[in-house]
Amino acid sequence: MTERQGLAARLAKERNVLILAHYYQTMDIQEIAHVVGDSFTMAKKAAAAREDVLLVCGVRFMAETAKLLAPDKTVLLPVPDAGCPMADMIEAEDVLRMREQYPGAAVVCYVNSSAAVKAVSDICCTSSSAVRMVRSLEQDEIIFVPDRNLGAYVASQTPEKRIHLYDGYCPIHHIAAERDALAAREAHPDAALLVHPECRPEVVRLADGVGSTEYILNTVEAAPEGAEFIIGTEEGVVRRLERTAPGRRCYLLRAGFTCVNMKKTTLEDVCRALETLAPRVELDAGTADQARVCLEHMVAVQP
Numbered sequence: 001m002t003e004r005q006g007l008a009a010r011l012a013k014e015r016n017v018l019i020l021a022h023y024y025q026t027m028d029i030q031e032i033a034h035v036v037g038d039s040f041t042m043a044k045k046a047a048a049a050r051e052d053v054l055l056v057c058g059v060r061f062m063a064e065t066a067k068l069l070a071p072d073k074t075v076l077l078p079v080p081d082a083g084c085p086m087a088d089m090i091e092a093e094d095v096l097r098m099r100e101q102y103p104g105a106a107v108v109c110y111v112n113s114s115a116a117v118k119a120v121s122d123i124c125c126t127s128s129s130a131v132r133m134v135r136s137l138e139q140d141e142i143i144f145v146p147d148r149n150l151g152a153y154v155a156s157q158t159p160e161k162r163i164h165l166y167d168g169y170c171p172i173h174h175i176a177a178e179r180d181a182l183a184a185r186e187a188h189p190d191a192a193l194l195v196h197p198e199c200r201p202e203v204v205r206l207a208d209g210v211g212s213t214e215y216i217l218n219t220v221e222a223a224p225e226g227a228e229f230i231i232g233t234e235e236g237v238v239r240r241l242e243r244t245a246p247g248r249r250c251y252l253l254r255a256g257f258t259c260v261n262m263k264k265t266t267l268e269d270v271c272r273a274l275e276t277l278a279p280r281v282e283l284d285a286g287t288a289d290q291a292r293v294c295l296e297h298m299v300a301v302q303p
């Protein structure tokens with residue numbers, strides 16, 4: 001442990017802080033976090049936390065989710081402008097417009113969205129729970145926001161539903177084209193292709209496995225020594241696998257799979273936030289009450 005990591009660990013203990021980090025965070029942060037997980041695990045652990053303060057190393061929607069699920073706790077987001085460009089592609093008015101267009105449809109909202117968008121949606125999901133959440137609805141007609149790629153994947157798994165997609169996407173996962181997947185397969189013919197459902201449908205169609213960051217990590221870690229994988233998600237997952245699954249060979253689907261927002265948070269920012277107990281996430285009370293309804297069901301249902 002470095003000196004700064006030691007400082008972070010000591011401050012967290014003194015101030016009764018639970019540090020939650022996403023797998024896309026840098027390894028020095030993952031090493032000092034008490035919880036490292038995908039969006040679903042982070043949300044669930046935030047909801048069940050006993051500590052007074054939650055420090056979220058990730059992007060804004062993750063910190064907002066923690067605040068919604070643990071409203072009485074102080075929630076810290078060390079770098080306030082660490083956002084998710086996909087979450088920023090939609091506003092509450094866009095959802096309301098789609099509701100007018102498809103009256104009677106249930107609105108399923110990917111957790112990568114603002115509290116304001118969740119507040120006007122019916123039910124929330126993560127990448128690991130999206131298919132299950134859509135299946136659990138009695139309505140046959142669904143509006144899925146904001147990720148059109150995850151929505152298309154869910155639609156492929158639930159042919160019994162009629163799904164209307166919003167036109168949002170993750171600029172990181174969206175850069176991988178079909179030709180990149182074909183080239184990676186040609187370069188590594190013995191490797192299984194594992195992709196995140198935020199990838200384009202033509203990439204998802206070529207994959208051997210599709211799922212959340214945690215699904216990808218679990219699949220590689222459970223594979224025998226020498227197994228090879230092409231990883232279709234942010235490079236933080238490959239960095240983690242170098243530690244947790246050193247006997248397997250992992251290749252990033254293509255260069256440029258780096259989420260700059262996820263990399264904005266540094267260990268220095270974490271220490272400053274622990275020292276000052278700021279910056280805090282605050283939400284409008286009315287919006288939060290409505291958004292919480294849509295989220296609480298999500299954490300109650302296993303992915």
Ligand code: 13P
Pocket residue numbers: 037038039040112126127128170196198211212213214
């Ligand atoms: P996971 O829930 O799979 O970790 O995904 C979060 C995310 O932002 C993917 O880009």
Ligand code: SF4
Pocket residue numbers: 059083084085086087112170171172173198234259261262
């Ligand atoms: Fe948002 Fe994409 Fe970054 Fe995930 S990888 S936080 S969806 S921009």
